[in-house]
Amino acid sequence: MxxxxxxxxxxxxxxxxxxxxxxxxxxxxxxxxxxxxxxxxxxxxxxxxxxxxxxxxxxxxxxxxxxxxxxxxxxxxxxxxxxxxxxxxxxxxxxxxxxxLELMNKVREIDPVNGVAIVEAGCVLADLKEAVDKAGAYFPLSIGSQGSCQIGGAISTNAGGINVVRYGMTRALVMGLEVVLPDGQVYRDLRGLHKNNTGYDLKQMFIGAEGTLGVVTAAAVKIVPKPTQVETLFLATSSTPAVIELFRRIRTDSGDLISGFELMGAPSIELVCATEPNIRNPLSAIYPAYAIVELSASGGPAIKPWLDTYLATLMEEGLVLDGVIAQNQAQVAEIWALREGIVESQARFGAYLRTDISTAISAVARFIERGTEAVEALVPGARCLPYGHVGDGNLHFNVIRPMNMTPEEFAPLIHKIEDELFTIVDEFGGSISAEHGIGLAKRHAFEARLEDVPRRLMQTLKQTLDPRNIMNPGRILS
Amino acid sequence: MxxxxxxxxxxxxxxxxxxxxxxxxxxxxxxxxxxxxxxxxxxxxxxxxxxxxxxxxxxxxxxxxxxxxxxxxxxxxxxxxxxxxxxxxxxxxxxxxxxxLELMNKVREIDPVNGVAIVEAGCVLADLKEAVDKAGAYFPLSIGSQGSCQIGGAISTNAGGINVVRYGMTRALVMGLEVVLPDGQVYRDLRGLHKNNTGYDLKQMFIGAEGTLGVVTAAAVKIVPKPTQVETLFLATSSTPAVIELFRRIRTDSGDLISGFELMGAPSIELVCATEPNIRNPLSAIYPAYAIVELSASGGPAIKPWLDTYLATLMEEGLVLDGVIAQNQAQVAEIWALREGIVESQARFGAYLRTDISTAISAVARFIERGTEAVEALVPGARCLPYGHVGDGNLHFNVIRPMNMTPEEFAPLIHKIEDELFTIVDEFGGSISAEHGIGLAKRHAFEARLEDVPRRLMQTLKQTLDPRNIMNPGRILS
Missing domain, CATH: 3.30.43.10 (Uridine Diphospho-n-acetylenolpyruvylglucosamine Reductase, domain 2)
Incomplete structure (x- = not known):
């Protein structure tokens, strides 16, 4: 026995x-x-x-x-x-x-005239970007994990990143999918048509579904002309509202040249410069709030001369207090290091709260104010590090421990702070997961605020397509 | 009794x-x-x-x-x-x-900073565009019927039009929906968030579903900065492939300034100038193929000086044989009249074939060649008028009667020509309805080429959401 x-x-x-x-x-x-x-x-x-x-x-x-x-x-x-x-x-x-899907990693076809690449799901994003680059075009999905993440995962999570403000989320870049359904049958449309209004647009169901409705095995994705002019700016302002006003101004005045617009609060810049020996603030003084701005174009009228004049105007008006335009690739890297270094900086303090929330762009500054007050009231001395893609209303409002607390003391407070911030997100009509998705980690918080009608629709979709509940069960929905 | x-x-x-x-x-x-x-x-x-x-x-x-x-x-x-x-x-x-929905026509809210307007389904598209314009922004959906069509219909058909090449189909402009479901319950998300990855993106199901899954009653739509520089060009080339090459060139060289790119074949231009007394060809000679090109930006570096030089280069290279840049609003109107007049021109010849097909952009020229040969073989003397949004691979490949045939003689041949063209669309892996949808009129042709797996998925969606089959029954699917 x-x-x-x-x-x-x-x-x-x-x-x-x-x-x-x-x-x-x-x-x-x-x-x-x-x-x-x-x-x-x-x-x-x-x-x-x-x-x-x-x-x-x-x-x-x-x-x-x-x-x-x-x-x-x-x-x-x-x-x-x-x-x-x-x-x-x-x-x-x-x-x-x-x-x-890691062995299914081929780029099958690149057609720059049609603006489409056909790629297998296991292709690493950076490899796809490189292949498209060699073909003289650009795949405009840029995320921190691009050296490891695969295009199938990016599609299944509707990944975001720094270029969303110009090119949209991954959903906007998907022109067709090949998906194996939960019963083993295959749905396939890899024709790469820019326009096709024949019946329901089935591919939409699988984008961002986190593998719960089928397995994406290949995709037709949109590629665009390669940027040949890229200007990277690091700008200091008097406040978060001033950064939002700066976004509005540059977006309106630049003619859709913005391909990245990131907010960095003073605490984030101070932290990253204090903890990362190789990262420095290119400005000589400390200001309340900063923006990293990328303007780019694949050709057209020269950006630089216009930008020099325009930046001077913004400084005369007082909207920009100080700023630099990168003059070479080293300076571009120096500016982006401020943004990218924050991930490592935060981790140096032990367990910390990482969020991925969104509100209306016009509400971001108020959200930061309310959130910071609430965190301070809950855990005095905790350091709020709100930064992120404010051009999309998306903030990583992260919180690290107070200097007078150990990581062990802070750890049990993280969920309380998250709950508090999520409650404020609700008040603002925002999202508790702007670009990361739900998975298992956010399911509880997601389901707690899911209203009856969308819950029923989502459950119905899931049950209808996957009646045996074998596809990534428990992710998104319990 | x-x-x-x-x-x-x-x-x-x-x-x-x-x-x-x-x-x-x-x-x-x-x-x-x-x-x-x-x-x-x-x-x-x-x-x-x-x-x-x-x-x-x-x-x-x-x-x-x-x-x-x-x-x-x-x-x-x-x-x-x-x-x-x-x-x-x-x-x-x-x-x-x-x-x-015509009485539900309010624009409820316009937030140019967030880039979102909230509008009721019955609002006429032109009214929405005007309200957004007054708020200092732009709603980038531009279609011939905008003076009458309503935003709910545009969403339910995923309408296209001349700005798709820059701003995408209506789907790309929808940030949230309010929908009454077939059981009378309401699905609503009008928060206007640019990023939100919390569960399945339910709104996608209702966009382009032609009212078969629910009734769209309101929407949050994306608005963008108002173009302040608009350049309109009418360019002559040696052939349709040259027009496609011109699209590739300008798209790459202009840095995403293209907001419209329309192909007009010589027969279309000749027809419209011959039949419409108020429309004239601004060029003095006849060329094999033309493009109407719109470049625009909401600000940024001046387009015009760059464009003058650039156009001279294209002419030196021989890619553009002749061309004009509109110098004032009257000339802009004159150029667009060539495109818009074609609808009326065609109708003057009695019943004619109107199509709305798409292929890969890189295949458009070959499609026109094959289609024209096939029509000529089937009905000698029938006049093919391929024109349309080639920047999206979308052609209105229309056919009017031969001069030696009466409308009555031609009428019974229209469906035969359509069948023949649709067969060629199939060979090209194209779509028989790029932007118009299926409705009742194209259902037969649609269902005849619908493969088993998508058919089953579409039927499942329909039956699950509308088990009594009361929502626009017989449209899209029988």
Missing amino acids: LSVSESAASDRASLLASLAAAVGERQIVSGDNLGRYNNDWTGDHRGLALAVVRARGIEDVAATIRWCHTHGVPLVPQGGHTGLVAGGTPTASGNEVVLS | LSVSESAASDRASLLASLAAAVGERQIVSGDNLGRYNNDWTGDHRGLALAVVRARGIEDVAATIRWCHTHGVPLVPQGGHTGLVAGGTPTASGNEVVLS
Whole structure:
């Protein structure tokens, strides 16, 4: 007679054998080799997969899904595991099969005249950007994780990033998809048409669905002319409202040249300059709020001469107190390092609150004021670091521990601060997840504020498309 | 005992009385006053409604839908009845209730800083554009019917038009919707957030669904800075491929300044100049193919000086054979009249074939060549007039009768030509309806080429959301 754990181990072995028979022994990773598939890059989410299937093509994806469907085994589609909400990593249950798309990584076709590239889901974003660049065009999705994240994951999470203000979220860049549905059938439209009003636009269902309605295996994505003029500015202002006013002004006055517009509060700039030895503030004084602005164009009238005059006007008016325009690539890198360094800076203080909220652009400054007051009242001395894509109304309103508190003392307060900030987000009619998605990590907060009608619609969609609930179950909806 | 027709009349009267009780007598139009609600503007589609409900607000919409749900009566949501595929007009059955949104026409809010306007579905597009203009911004949806069409109809058909090349289809402009579902419940998200990745993006289902999944009652739409520099060009080239190459060149070289790019073949220009006394070709000779190009920006570096030099380069290279840049509003109007006049010109020859196809932009020239050959082989002397939004791969490849044929002789051949062209569209992996939708008029051609998996997904969506099949039944899907 087998003990309970021996029985479980035997079940597990027979499941693995059956899976191997279905998709081929060589495609299966199990046991000690699961490490890098179990965890996301933050280390916040550590799971344990039953096995990983590394699909070589759509047939392997379909075979895996059919096998999961037959055996009632949950499937977790996985891209570059760079997500921030535990949407693409297994739970610790040991019962989920991870489907890795990493071997399906070809750029199949690039047509710069049509403005479309056809790419497999496992292609690393940076590789796609490079291939498109070599073809003389530009793929305008730029996110911190682009060296690791895969295009299938970007599509499944409707990724954002710094170019959204100009080119939209990933959804706006998807012109067609190939998706294996929860029953193993394939929906495919990779024709790359810019306009097509024939029936329901089915691809929309799978974009941002975090792998809960099917597995994206390939996509037709929009590519655009390559920017040949790029101007990067670091501008200081008197306040957050002044940064928002600056956004309004530059957006109106520049003629859609803005391709990036990031807010950095003084605390963020001070922190990053204090903690990162290689990062310095290019301005000699400290100001209340800063903007990193990128203007770009693929040609057309010269930006630089106009910009020099325009910036002088903004300074005469007093809207910009001080500022620099990068004169070379080193200075461009220096400016962006201020933004990118913040991630590492924050982590130096131990556990901290990371949020990804959005409000109307016109409400961002008021939100920061209200949020900062609320955090100060809750945890005096906690340092608020609101920064991010204010050109889209999207803030990473992060909070690190007070100087007089240890990381251990601060850790239990993080969720309380998050709750408080999310309540203010609700008051502002904002979103608690602007670009990161829901996954497992934000599901509780999401479902707590999900109204009846959208809840019913989402549940209906899920149940109709995935009646056995095998596709990334528990992510987004419980 | 009642005769059959008396019995039907009595049923009808009792249905009308019940409807009036549900939504209020004053909101009902019936009998002789139905005229303008029964027909679309082309006159191609003439129907007969049971009654029209003119909703004053969302409560009337919900009451009407609930009544239709209870009584199993089909509902046809109607905007400005400017559609081209019989999607918003009743059939001749006399059994359908038309729901007019024309009284729900307010622009509720305009926030230029956030870049969002909140508008009711019945607002005429031109009225919305004007209100946004007064607020100092621009709503970038520009279509021929904008003086009559309503924003709810534009959303429900995912309307296109001349600005798509810059700003995308209507879908790209919708940031939130208020929709009454087929069971009378309301889905609402009018927060106007630029970024929000919390669960499935439900609004996408209703955009372009032609009123078959619910009735759009209000929307949050994207508004952008108002163009302050607009340059309009009429350029002559040696061939259609040269026009496509010109698009590629200007798109790359101008830095996303293109806000319109229309192809006009020589036959279209000759026809419109020959038939419309007030329209003239601003160029002195006839060339094989033309482009109307609009470049615009809301500010930024001056376009005109750059453009003068750039156009000279294109002419030196021989890509542009001749051309004009409009110097004033009268000349702008003169250039666009060439494009807009074509609709009336064609109609002067009696029944003609009107299509709305798309292919990859890189395939447009080959499509025109193949299509023209095929039409010539089928009906010698028939005149092909391919023109349209080639910056999006979208052609109105229209065909008028040969000079030696009467309209009556030509009429029965129209469907044969359409079939032939649609077969070529299929070979090119194109779309038979790029921007007009399916409605009743294109349903047969659409369903004939709908593959099993998308058919099943579309039917599932429809049946799940509208199990009684009351929402615009028979449109898109039979």
